[in-house]
Amino acid sequence: MSGHSLGEGDPRTLRAILWRTVPVWAALIALALSSCALAYVPMGGFNMAASLAIAAAKMVLVGVFFMHLRRPDPLLRLSGGAWLLWLGFLLALVFADQATRAPISQPAHSPDVTGRETGPGGMPGF
Amino acid sequence: MSGGEALREPWESLRRQREAAGFGMWLFLNSEALLFGALISAFFATRFFHPQGFAAGGREAEIVYGTVNTLVLLTSSLTMAMASFATRAELRRVSFWSLGLTLALGVVFLGLKIMEWRSDLEKNMFPGPGFPIEQPGAALFWGFYWALTPLHALHMIGGLSTVGFLTWQAARGKRPLRSPAFEAAGLYWHLIDVVWIFLYPLIYLQGRASS
Structure with missing residues (x-):
């Protein structure tokens, strides 16, 4: 160090x-x-x-x-960046579920069905 | 003031103690990041179904209070960062000035927040009977508002108490300025700032360009 x-x-x-x-x-x-x-x-x-x-x-x-x-301290940087990994898992799983399951389980709210404002690629405005 | 006074058991050196304080605080901040991260991902997951309702809800948020509070909190991060460096360098006057300013800015933030909540409640912006926006989803937006902003304010009260206690101890000569606690408290204060940095666009900048 x-x-x-x-x-x-x-x-x-x-x-x-x-x-x-x-x-x-x-x-x-x-x-x-x-x-x-x-x-x-x-x-x-x-x-x-x-x-x-x-x-x-x-x-x-x-x-x-x-x-x-x-500061070039590996322990500090690891502990300071670990939350990104866990939050990444959380966000990836939440939005993977939403993108694949929501149109089936909640068709009434699906942006494609109701014709709500959509962003690029047919996804709702982010 | 010597490093010996700042050194606590079981550490052999102030350097190790400082490293442990930073590491411990970062572990805690990781859990805080996940707490707010989970709420924010729930916010976006709900917004996915109600983009227009969230835009309609967001337009009613008090952007002047929100923006001024953002500037206040960013400035308090400046004074806290100065305090962190100054205590370490044992610059007594600079340390107390910057800690005092940090506390004052934190109190200003909370004061403005209370004024904003009062104004919101006068407009009946609380989900339930009499909620004024009809679009579906706007009440959900305000549900998140009333979950996120008080939770953030609680963290601010925690930050004020911690920094206030450490400053009081230092002023009475019970805590040397070299104590790693100031730097650890600074990390917590900056986390409160970072959380607000993300709440600001979510709450106040939503739906401003559309009508």
């Missing part, structure tokens, strides 16, 4: 701390305001996709710079 693995290279003065944190905050604020503005631009099913992509970018910024995941 390198000498910097647990933050030994972290800023030690107010100036260095501000330099390390304020640009990240500015990027977060810019992303938040742009996602608010984008929500009013008609993009059909892509509005939610765009705002979720911006949310994911904000999460990466907070995780890497504020939650110290940029």
Whole structure:
């Protein structure tokens, strides 16, 4: 493990701390305001996709710079990233079930039957 | 203040203790991510059946409160990150200023949240008799709203209590600034922020471009 693995290279003065944190905050604020503005631009099913992509970018910024995941510590990175795997399982199973079983078990709510607004590929707007 | 004061049993070094505190907190945060992740996947699974109802419901959410609170919470993450670095570097004044600002911003967030809930209730935005939106699914959207935002606010109260307690201990000289607890509390605070980062588009940005 390198000498910097647990933050030994972290800023030690107010100036260095501000330099390390304020640009990240500015990027977060810019992303938040742009996602608010984008929500009013008609993009059909892509509005939610765009705002979720911006949310994911904000999460990466907070995780890497504020939650110290940029430190080259394997234990920290593994524990900081494990939830992605479990949440991935959860989402994959939920939506696999929904995509394959819902049209059969709940035809009244199926977007194809009711002619509700659909996005690309006949899927409902995401 | 020496590292010896911050060091607790059973650790041999502050470095190991710091690593354990971070690891333990991350394990807890994993369970929190799954709690909110499950609720958010239920949100999308329900939205799949009622895209228009969710859009109609989302349009009634108070976007001004939601956006201002997003900016408040992102700024509190900045001050918490500063506190995390400053306590570690034992910069006493910077530490207390940034911890105090973090607490103040957390209280502002909760205050705005309460004002928003009051406004929602005045508009009768609670699923049940008298709920004003007719589209199917809009009441389900507001059901998620009333599940997710109070749960998030409870986490905020937890974060405020933790950071407030640690700050109080440090101010009374009972906890050295080098204690890894500040960094661990910071991780929890940032999680509250990350959860809100996802709740913001789900709740407030829904259906704004359509009418």
